[in-house]
């Protein structure tokens with residue numbers, strides 16, 4: 001058992017902290033957000049993530065998991081410190097590393113013995129070296145430490161499962177002592193024979209960006225193929241199914257939609273492009289994916305306008321789904337934001353519903369009218385747009401929906417409804433690359 005501090009208790013830090021405590025270690029999750037820590041100490045989970053409540057409760061009850069706003073103390077008491085603070089988009093697409101460097105300084109100030117400092121946050125190549133130098137400078141080299149890059153691949157919505165049963169774990173370090181410590185942290189995964197890649201810090205840092213950028217490219221690619229399907233009357237689902245059977249391609253991430261969002265793909269693609277540019281390398285493929293993604297978001301807004309012949313002024317539109325994907329309350333870079341902006345710009349009235357993200361979207365759009373059920377949101381609306389693939393929207397009772405709407409107009413940005421049903425029931429509809437001509 002090791003004493004572990006996880007600094008930053010957001011989507012990654014909270015899941016990782018709870019997950020590592022589940023491996024049997026003694027974990028304290030620290031955050032400068034006192035409200036968040038107060039909530040956690042009262043047994044409340046500040047984010048929506050399936051299975052997280054149970055995981056946190058179980059480990060708190062076993063006294064293996066605790067929460068504090070005292071970052072310094074958490075660092076002093078730890079053998080291993082995980083940095084899991086945010087790295088949002090900064091200037092010109094580069095990562096803003098303010099929080100990471102703040103934590104590095106705090107580690108330097110509180111380095112009271114040998115520790116392993118491990119970064120889980122997604123940070124540009126070379127950040128490990130900068131963190132190491134900050135800690136050395138601030139601590140005046142009195143105590144030893146090792147630095148590890150351990151990028152996180154969990155997906156919001158299935159984060160608990162992804163953390164406890166990952167496809168692979170990447171450990172980038174420079175010395176055997178650090179690898180040995182990390183092996184101990186992840187002992188259950190070594191026993192399970194989870195693929196664990198031991199490599200250098202820089203390689204580990206690049207693996208994370210290369211993976212996220214690749215997935216973004218795959219999404220943008222199938223979205224552009226879907227746009228072609230729109231033009232020729234082909235069904236993109238048949239195209240992607242046939243493509244995915246080819247083992248070299250794989251069926252994953254070939255589902256067309258309104259463009260990727262979330263806290264990772266948008267910022268990580270831009271950060272990778274920015275890093276490459278500094279090296280004098282143009283990442284044309286990734287740059288293309290970024291452009292295509294923005295155009296896809298705009299294309300969905302245009303599709304919605306087209307369903308109303310371009311005039312949506314004073315029309316009431318129900319938006320079903322605000323989160324950037326199902327099973328999360330995260331709205332960062334959500335395609336729903338583009339739709340809300342377009343509707344606002346064109347003088348439409350919005351009634352929105354998301355099973356988990358209403359509150360977060362209201363923080364961004366103060367006057368957004370949200371409802372507690374899809375039935376309330378669609379009542380007397382002139383049309384409805386599905387932005388997130390929540391299961392409850394997959395099973396929409398179309399007869400009921402038609403009865404509640406003022407006019408049966410529907411845009412399915414996630415391709416989750418059956419076109420035959422929509423047609424039989426007389427809906428005017430559109431989707432992403434599937435509509436019959």
Ligand SMILES: NC(=O)c1ccc[n+]([C@@H]2O[C@H](COP(=O)([O-])OP(=O)(O)OC[C@H]3O[C@@H](n4cnc5c(N)ncnc54)[C@H](O)[C@@H]3O)[C@@H](O)[C@H]2O)c1
Pocket residue numbers: 007008009010011012013030031032033036071084085086087099102103120121122123152153154155156263264
């Ligand atoms: N969200 C994901 O799905 C995901 C997946 C893999 C990797 N990542 C990466 O993990 C990192 C964290 O992402 P997230 O989504 O969990 O972010 P988040 O915004 O949800 O959480 C970050 C937390 O760090 C805290 N924080 C900021 N500065 C701090 C400081 N100086 N000391 C202590 N706490 C501080 C904030 O209060 C916040 O609670 C990012 O680099 C992200 O790219 C995210």
